Amino acid sequence: MTSPKITFIGAGSTVFMTNIVGDILQREALQGAHVSLMDINQQRLEESEVVFRKMVASLGVEATHSIHLDQREALEGADFVVVAFQIGGFEPCTVTDFEIPKSFGLDQTIADTLGIGGIMRGLRTVPHLWSVCEDMTAVCPDALLLQYVNPMAINTWAIAERYPNIKQVGLCHSVQHTAAELASDLQLPVDDIRYLSAGINHVAYFLKFEQVEADGSYRDLYPQLHQGYEQGIFPRPESTSNPRCPNKVRYEMMKRLGYFATESSEHFAEYVPWFIKSGREDLIERFGIPLDEYPKRCVEQIADWKDKLEEYRKADKIEVPNSIEYASEIINSVWTGVPSVIYGNVQNRGYIPALPEGCVVEVPCLVDRNGIQPTQVPELPPQLTAIMRSNINVQELTVRALLTENREHVYHAAMMDPHTGAELDLDQIWALVDALIAAHGDWLPGWLSGAKVMRVA
Numbered sequence: 001m002t003s004p005k006i007t008f009i010g011a012g013s014t015v016f017m018t019n020i021v022g023d024i025l026q027r028e029a030l031q032g033a034h035v036s037l038m039d040i041n042q043q044r045l046e047e048s049e050v051v052f053r054k055m056v057a058s059l060g061v062e063a064t065h066s067i068h069l070d071q072r073e074a075l076e077g078a079d080f081v082v083v084a085f086q087i088g089g090f091e092p093c094t095v096t097d098f099e100i101p102k103s104f105g106l107d108q109t110i111a112d113t114l115g116i117g118g119i120m121r122g123l124r125t126v127p128h129l130w131s132v133c134e135d136m137t138a139v140c141p142d143a144l145l146l147q148y149v150n151p152m153a154i155n156t157w158a159i160a161e162r163y164p165n166i167k168q169v170g171l172c173h174s175v176q177h178t179a180a181e182l183a184s185d186l187q188l189p190v191d192d193i194r195y196l197s198a199g200i201n202h203v204a205y206f207l208k209f210e211q212v213e214a215d216g217s218y219r220d221l222y223p224q225l226h227q228g229y230e231q232g233i234f235p236r237p238e239s240t241s242n243p244r245c246p247n248k249v250r251y252e253m254m255k256r257l258g259y260f261a262t263e264s265s266e267h268f269a270e271y272v273p274w275f276i277k278s279g280r281e282d283l284i285e286r287f288g289i290p291l292d293e294y295p296k297r298c299v300e301q302i303a304d305w306k307d308k309l310e311e312y313r314k315a316d317k318i319e320v321p322n323s324i325e326y327a328s329e330i331i332n333s334v335w336t337g338v339p340s341v342i343y344g345n346v347q348n349r350g351y352i353p354a355l356p357e358g359c360v361v362e363v364p365c366l367v368d369r370n371g372i373q374p375t376q377v378p379e380l381p382p383q384l385t386a387i388m389r390s391n392i393n394v395q396e397l398t399v400r401a402l403l404t405e406n407r408e409h410v411y412h413a414a415m416m417d418p419h420t421g422a423e424l425d426l427d428q429i430w431a432l433v434d435a436l437i438a439a440h441g442d443w444l445p446g447w448l449s450g451a452k453v454m455r456v457a
Contacts, residue, residue: 003032004335007078007140009071009132010085011037012044015305016148018051020082022320023328029336030328031061038067038074039085045069051312058317071135078140080331083132084148087124088443090298096439097121098295104432105278106423109266110294112150113202114391116420119413120436120444122154122398127445129155133163144334144371146171146327152201152345153360153392157399160347160360169330169372170345170360172201174263176324177241182209182260184239186224194218196364198352198377200388200395201345202263203271204362207377209260222258229255242266244296246288249275257383262362266293271391273422333367340367346374353378354385359392390418405447410437 006024011017017037024030037052039045049067056063068074075081087093097117098108111117129149136143145168149155156170175197183190188211196208209225210218228234235247242264249265253272261268269275269289276291277283284291312318326342333340344365351374352361366373380388393416401409414420414429424432437448 003034004030004079004331005034005036005077006080006082006331007036007038007074007143009038009074009081009083010149011048011067012039012041013084013086014044014048014051014309015301016084017048018055019321019323020084020325020327021052022055023323023325024331025055025059025061025063026320026322027328027332029332031059031063033063035063035065036068036074036078037065038069038071040069042069047309050309051318054312054315054318055320058320071132072139075132075135075143076139078136078143079335080146081132081136081140081143082146082148082327083129085128086149087121087128088440090295090302093121093124093440093443094295094298096436098292100435100439101432102292104424104428104435106420106432107276107278107291108294108419109270109276109290109292111270112294113152113267113271114394114419115270115417116414116432116436118151118154119394119398119410119417120440122151122158123402123410123445123448124440124443125149125151126155126158126399126402129159130162133159133166136166137163141165142167144168144330146330147345148172148327151395151398153395154398156201156345156360157347157358157395158402160358161399161403167371169365170201170362171326171330172343172345172362173323173325174202175204175343175362178206178260178262178264179209180324181235181239181241181247182206182221182225185228185234185236186221188221193221196377197262197343198361198363198380199262199384200355200360200391201362202267203388203391204262204343205257205259205384206262207259207380222260225251225254225260242290242293244288244290244293248287249289252287257381257387259381259384266290270419272387273418276419276423278423330367330372334369334371337369341365342367344372344374346372349374351376352380354380354382355388356392356396359396390416402445405445407437407448410448 147170152170209221229251240247245266247265254260348361397413
């Protein structure tokens with residue numbers, strides 16, 4: 001069997017590249033792959049090349065690679081395209097997305113998926129994803145795009161509308177991470193648990209969460225989760241992936257709605273209007289909500305990476321990670337035909353009938369030589385559908401702003417955001433959007449400000 005060509009756009013995201021490519025190189029059918037590493041930052045690209053070479057040497061595989069500053073050149077003849085980049089980086093754009101809203105009295109935790117921060121990130125990001133699709137159309141039209149960039153739903157929706165012929169799936173790790181956290185709270189092996197999740201990215205829910213019994217039957221674990229939360233046993237501190245956030249938001253939402261959300265409490269707190277409120281420090285303390293969490297992570301990760309890079313440079317061999325990301329599983333299934341099941345973000349074509357046609361939903365997908373094949377989840381509890389629709393409104397208006405180059409829809413998206421609308425009045429929302437557009441300048445597409453260019457680095 002021949003080996004695939006895998007292009008990684010945004011390979012300067014070295015930690016993420018290491019996880020994805022490390023997984024790929026540990027699959028037997030992919031060990032001879034050619035990996036094309038592309039980034040616009042020469043230094044970070046060279047750092048990623050150092051790590052790639054060390055992984056290949058440590059595993060003793062025959063994979064080859066090339067490095068590229070030119071996107072179309074990197075994509076030439078690709079079978080699979082992995083995209084993972086952050087337009088504008090931590091500085092200046094992420095800092096701007098936090099500091100200006102804060103000056104209006106609007107606090108955030110992550111600000112990369114929804115809310116005013118997610119809207120701005122989408123406006124910055126989608127044009128560059130479209131450029132990837134344009135180049136794919138020219139040099140690798142049959143390649144499968146594995147899209148890891150946030151805001152996931154906005155990005156995937158915008159790609160589907162502008163480039164419907166591009167085969168794509170949006171990928172996240174929230175479902176499998178949360179399953180592992182809940183298994184840890186229950187003190188059960190995660191391999192003994194069967195679940196069904198559905199919804200939209202970061203606002204999906206476990207519709208079933210069951211233990212596989214010795215006799216092959218299934219035991220519903222929700223009663224135990226409810227009881228553990230009521231008794232103060234859950235969430236267990238050791239089960240929470242983020243020590244700054246004790247995961248109480250999602251357990252409280254489970255208590256109110258009956259189902260557990262698949263994305264972390266620090267994310268979920270800013271998707272709804274009930275947890276982050278000006279002058280309500282009692283709520284912040286009660287639910288352990290880590291305000292300004294994403295900037296703190298960025299600072300920590302930058303410092304940690306400097307130390308890790310030195311270790312990589314000095315070591316003859318390194319430990320190659322084995323992550324829970326779906327990318328290598330998808331590539332292996334498409335390339336070999338060995339089937340797998342993943343949770344993917346795809347445009348809704350009746351997969352969740354309760355949600356709008358054309359929006360982006362996160363559902364179980366069968367993967368084999370035929371590619372990504374979403375499955376239908378015919379019923380959602382109405383209370384879950386209602387929360388999802390409140391988020392879809394923001395996503396749709398942001399996508400419409402991009403497709404029609406209509407600045408008015410940016411204000412409309414911010415108006416409809418649950419957290420922003422709960423904190424600010426209409427005049428404040430308009431002023432906030434204006435301030436953010438002015439501050440981001442040419443990081444945003446020109447039609448927002450009248451400029452003719454948009455920065456790419």
